[in-house]
Amino acid sequence: MAGTGALAAASATVPQVAHAIGRQNVLIIGAGLAGLRAGQILKAKGHLVTILEGRNRFGGRCYTSHKWADLPMDLGATWIHESGKGNPMTPIAKALGLRLAADSYDKTTAYEAGDGPLTGADLTYFNTMGDKVRKAMESSGDSDTEMSLMQYTKNKIGYASMDAYDKRLADYWMREIGGYEYAGDTAELSAWYWDNAKEFPGPEVYLPDTGYEPIVNALAQGQDIRLNQIVSKIAYTGTGVTVTTNVGTYTADRVIVTVPLGVLKKNKISFSPALPSAYSTAISKLGMGTGVLNKVVLRFPSVFWPAKDWLAYVPTSAELGKFHDWFNPSPALNGKAVLIGFTAGFYGQQQEALADWQIVDKAMDVLRDMFGDGIPNPTDYQVTRWDQDPFSYGSYSFFATGSTPAMVKTLTTAVSNRVFFAGEHTHPDYPQTTHGAYLSGERAANQILALKA
Ligand SMILES: Cc1cc2nc3c(=O)[nH]c(=O)nc-3n(C[C@H](O)[C@H](O)[C@H](O)COP(=O)(O)OP(=O)(O)OC[C@H]3O[C@@H](n4cnc5c(N)ncnc54)[C@H](O)[C@@H]3O)c2cc1C
Structure with missing residues (x-):
């Protein structure tokens, strides 16, 4: 069975730790x-594991929609970023026999609002500004004082004395390199730590036939997952934990808390006793939910756009951040005509207040600006609102101004050896990613396995 192969492949990557502790009951x-x-690791080692999940499905921010029966669509994570050596998602995908497709930002056509595709000297000027902004951003760790990435970059590139056109291009690039990659608005990202993460080698790949769902299913296989259990309280003592949900109360020896940082920031789960101040400080200072990354997936009767992986859009200064990026998966979808538009940062967050039809209208305005009024209307759409999602409150974590890597480290340590944390926001090297989330779960499980008593 395919799932079993994947589990075996995944298990092979588990670091061997001494199994010093007796059988544990873990929530x-x-x-x-x-x-x-x-859960997979602890169960494999013979512990009693119960997973409490607030939604009516598992997978969290890996969510493959089946609104279109012939076209599974990832509305959360899409890519296995840096899919080469060391990325644990790739061997699982391969063991499951999933088709991987690669894409590249090198295959991009850029369009300017009201002015069509950027070509020749205009394109060179656009890219030169991109290089200038990127170089400035990459030097931001040298800043003498902590400030937002946007403030640092503006100072560095002399934004204040630029003319209106250069400002527009700089505004585009600051948001593109910041918010569109990190979900938090560039005005919120820390100049010192915004790109603190490490990377594996290898290309960006995605799963055009299936989305992430088979990976999620393989990991969930055989586990005791209780759905629709919204956790509101975790009480811990020297001898155990009690977890309260909307349905009832559970007791166990230990608990691993993997809810998104956004949920912790909103204090949706209370801890008794309160978490030590280093933890509550980390939760409040690290960023999630001030800025977001959202998708608008549009399905068309036929492809009317060029055979590029990405289409970039430079909005007017009046609409900073509007639909910068469009991903074109159609070449890997056997002719199915789909474009995925992204909104990010504060702009992405503001869009969530609109009705679906208004968001689709705005997306179509951009596409008509790029390709003319003659393009067809979409036959259907899917829209995400990760910031309003009460089980996420944002897309993924980021280093907000005032937060530090030491704060993430704090979240890798257990409270009283009873309350453990995992989730992408707790991985010091690979936050914001599926592989970071996966590896953080591995870490928390191994911390429990390594306990002496
Ligand atoms: C739009 C978007 C695009 C992304 N693109 C990519 C990408 O291409 N590649 C990539 O590597 N990563 C991407 N990511 C990030 C990736 O999805 C996450 O890093 C990863 O899935 C997080 O896994 P996790 O287990 O830490 O958290 P989650 O998947 O969020 O799991 C936490 C679980 O806790 C549950 N929960 C929350 N509150 C409660 C409660 N009170 N009680 C009980 N359960 C609760 C949630 O429902 C959820 O199932 C993207 C994310 C988003 C939103």
Whole structure:
């Protein structure tokens, strides 16, 4: 069976730790990749694991929609970023026999609002500004004082004395390199730590036939996952934990909390006793939910756009941040005509207040600006609102101004050896990603396995 092969492949990557502790009863809060991976390891080692999940499905921010029966669509994570050596998602995908497709930002056509595709000297000027902004951003760790990435970059490139056109291009690039990659608005990202993460080698790949769903299913296989259990309280003592949900109360030896940082920031789960101040400080200072990354997936009767992986859009200064990026998966979808538009940062967050039809209208305005009024209307759409999602409150974590890597480190340590944390926001090297979430679950499980008593 395919799933079993994948589990074996995944298990092979588990670091060997001494199994010093007796059989434990462990509760895991959240059935995303972090929770599923932690449960998989602990269960394989003979512990009693119960996963409490607030939604009516597992997978969390790996969510493959089946609104279109012939076209599974990832509305959360799409890519296995840096899919080469060391990325644990790739061997699982391969063991499951999933088709991987690669794409590249090198295959991009850029369009300017009201002015069509950028070509020749205009394109060179656009890219030169991109290089200038990127170089400035990459030097931001040298800043003498902590400030937002946007403030630092503006100072560095002399934004204040630029003319209106250069400002527009600089505004585009600051948001493109910041918010569109990190979900938090560039005005919120920390100049010192915004790109603190490490990377594996290898290309960006996605799963055009299936989305992430088979990976989620393989990890969930055989686990005791209780859906529709919204956790509101975690009480811990020197001898155990008690977890309260909307349905009832659970007791166990230990708990692993994998809910997104956004949920912790909103204090949706209370801790008794309160978490030590280093933890509550980390939760409040690290960023999630001030800025967001959202998708608008549009399905068309036929392809009317060029055979590029990405289409970039430079909005007017009046609409900073509007639909910068469009991903074109159609070449890998056997002719199915789909474009995925992204909104990010504060702009993405503001859009969530609109009705679906208004968001689709705005997306179509952009496409008509790029390709003319003659393009067809979409036959259907799917829209995400990750910031309003009460089981996420944002897309993924980021280093907000005032937060530090030491704060993430704090979240990798257990409270009283009873309350453990996992989730993408707790991985010091690979936050914001599926592999970071997965590896964080591995870490938390191994921390429990390594306990002496
Ligand atoms: C739009 C978007 C695009 C992305 N693109 C990519 C990408 O291309 N590649 C990539 O690597 N990563 C991407 N990511 C990030 C990736 O999806 C996450 O890093 C990863 O899935 C997080 O896994 P997790 O287990 O830490 O958290 P989650 O998957 O969020 O799991 C946490 C679980 O906790 C549950 N929960 C929350 N509150 C409660 C509660 N009170 N009680 C019980 N359960 C609760 C949630 O329902 C959820 O199932 C993207 C994310 C988004 C939103």
